[in-house]
Amino acid sequence: MKHEIIEKPDARVVIFSGEIDLESSPVAREILIKCFQITKKVIVDLSQVSYIDSSGVASLVEALQAAKKNGGTFALAATSEPTRRVLELARLDKVFTMFDSVDEGLAS
Amino acid sequence: MVTRHTFPAIAEALPGARAVTRKACEACGCSAEVTQDMVIAISEACQNIVRHAYKGAPDGVATLEIRCKDGILEFFLEDSAPPVDKEKLKPKWPKELKPGGLGICLIHDVMDEVEYLPAPSGKGNLLRMAKFIERDKPNET
Numbered sequence: 001m002k003h004e005i006i007e008k009p010d011a012r013v014v015i016f017s018g019e020i021d022l023e024s025s026p027v028a029r030e031i032l033i034k035c036f037q038i039t040k041k042v043i044v045d046l047s048q049v050s051y052i053d054s055s056g057v058a059s060l061v062e063a064l065q066a067a068k069k070n071g072g073t074f075a076l077a078a079t080s081e082p083t084r085r086v087l088e089l090a091r092l093d094k095v096f097t098m099f100d101s102v103d104e105g106l107a108s
Numbered sequence: 109m110v111t112r113h114t115f116p117a118i119a120e121a122l123p124g125a126r127a128v129t130r131k132a133c134e135a136c137g138c139s140a141e142v143t144q145d146m147v148i149a150i151s152e153a154c155q156n157i158v159r160h161a162y163k164g165a166p167d168g169v170a171t172l173e174i175r176c177k178d179g180i181l182e183f184f185l186e187d188s189a190p191p192v193d194k195e196k197l198k199p200k201w202p203k204e205l206k207p208g209g210l211g212i213c214l215i216h217d218v219m220d221e222v223e224y225l226p227a228p229s230g231k232g233n234l235l236r237m238a239k240f241i242e243r244d245k246p247n248e249t
Contacts, residue, residue: 019123022119053122054214089214089217
């Protein structure tokens with residue numbers, strides 16, 4: 001898994017790419033939680049994620065919980081098909097706020 | 109067709125197990141959708157061995173055997189870890205949002221059969237998962 005963080009005036013955009021699995025999900029979790037120490041709005045670009053497993057989904061859930069606890073906003077954007085499938089199976093596709101693009105998420 | 113893949117029960121070995129699963133499903137004629145679901149399920153089952161059977165111990169080994177015959181895709185996943193409490197292996201959808209606990213549910217969601225068999229060697233765990241791929245193919249007219 002690789003990641004890039006883009007600073008926006010009132011938000012952070014985290015772009016993940018590759019596989020978010022048991023090996024990399026602790027890093028993904030740490031990145032997302034740290035973002036919420038800086039800003040109240042985090043948008044995750046998942047367009048380049050080729051695979052995510054339940055541990056990766058758990059990282060997203062923890063970030064969502066951190067956002068709710070601190071009155072912040074956490075959203076997923078441009079979710080890749082493999083990621084969307086796992087979220088559907090996990091019955092979490094309606095739990096996360098999802099946007100078709102990062103720009104749409106930032107404008108919300 | 110039989111595919112056999114033995115791998116160390118560590119997180120770094122999971123991409124290899126996924127690649128073997130994907131290749132076997134494609135060779136068996138599975139659709140892209142079924143292949144994707146099988147990869148998800150097998151990866152979760154392998155992850156459970158790493159996390160819960162061997163509890164992160166670095167010297168564990170697991171074997172994945174994939175059989176494709178008569179429209180049935182069977183996966184046998186065996187380890188030598190202490191026996192896992194079968195009660196903990198039942199799918200229980202979390203009643204509230206929480207991280208974790210999804211792997212078993214995902215496996216049961218995409219597989220047609222999931223059962224825990226006695227390990228042939230007398231120790232360890234043996235998980236059998238099956239998918240009836242012929243049944244899922246659209247009818248040809």
